[in-house]
Amino acid sequence: DVKVTQSSRYLVKRTGEKVFLECVQDMDHENMFWYRQDPGLGLRLIYFSYDVKMKEKGDIPEGYSVSREKKERFSLILESASTNQTSMYLCASNPLEGAEGYTFGSGTRLTVV
Amino acid sequence: AQKITQTQPGMFVQEKEAVTLDCTYDTSDPSYGLFWYKQPSSGEMIFLIYQGSYDQQNATEGRYSLNFQKARKSANLVISASQLGDSAMYFCAMSGFGNEKLTFGTGTRLTIIP
Numbered sequence: 001d002v003k004v005t006q007s008s009r010y011l012v013k014r015t016g017e018k019v020f021l022e023c024v025q026d027m028d029h030e031n032m033f034w035y036r037q038d039p040g041l042g043l044r045l046i047y048f049s050y051d052v053k054m055k056e057k058g059d060i061p062e063g064y065s066v067s068r069e070k071k072e073r074f075s076l077i078l079e080s081a082s083t084n085q086t087s088m089y090l091c092a093s094n095p096l097e098g099a100e101g102y103t104f105g106s107g108t109r110l111t112v113v
Numbered sequence: 114a115q116k117i118t119q120t121q122p123g124m125f126v127q128e129k130e131a132v133t134l135d136c137t138y139d140t141s142d143p144s145y146g147l148f149w150y151k152q153p154s155s156g157e158m159i160f161l162i163y164q165g166s167y168d169q170q171n172a173t174e175g176r177y178s179l180n181f182q183k184a185r186k187s188a189n190l191v192i193s194a195s196q197l198g199d200s201a202m203y204f205c206a207m208s209g210f211g212n213e214k215l216t217f218g219t220g221t222r223l224t225i226i227p
Binding site for chain 1: 117119122148155156157158160204206213214215216217218219220
């Protein structure tokens with residue numbers, strides 16, 4: 001069964017901490033994405049990557065960075081966590097071609113206190 | 114830029130009735146894809162159905178069908194014979210040319226009443 005795995009289901013961090021959210025896919029997909037989900041706002045794209053070491057900003061990149069050193073792993077980094085980054089974070093991947101190929105992880109609910 | 118609009122924040126439907134969830138979109142891309150996802154309370158995003166902009170026929174997958182009206186820029190999801198397990202959040206989304214990233218709507222919370 002194909003999978004996108006997010007390392008943590010729930011995280012609680014303190015304001016100012018550096019936070020790493022990890023995502024691993026086992027489908028050899030080229031594209032990987034980080035979304036943030038908030039009530040009433042739907043899912044918003046933070047960053048995406050279409051190849052190793054390649055990244056592009058999404059709609060709301062401020063306060064975030066990403067790393068993709070290996071094809072299967074895409075990390076989201078909060079350099080200095082703030083309370084307004086409390087949210088559900090969803091990782092996804094899809095192959096270069098394939099409309100139905102988007103696969104999502106189960107999400108990480110991050111609370112910044 | 115792409116935009117998805119879902120105007121129904123919540124819906125309550127009697128079990129076994131058909132449900133239509135509304136979705137309108139806006140894009141300048143000549144080629145695009147439209148998606149519907151289901152998100153139950155567990156949080157996972159479950160792919161339901163896909164419609165390509167050049168597809169002549171409306172997409173169907175079991176009890177799900179996508180009512181695609183290109184001129185109106187609408188892509189409504191129809192669920193036939195609703196079940197209690199259909200209670201969830203539903204998101205409409207679209208991808209542009211190149212199929213790189215999805216733009217999502219704000220979602221509709223569907224509750225099926227026994």
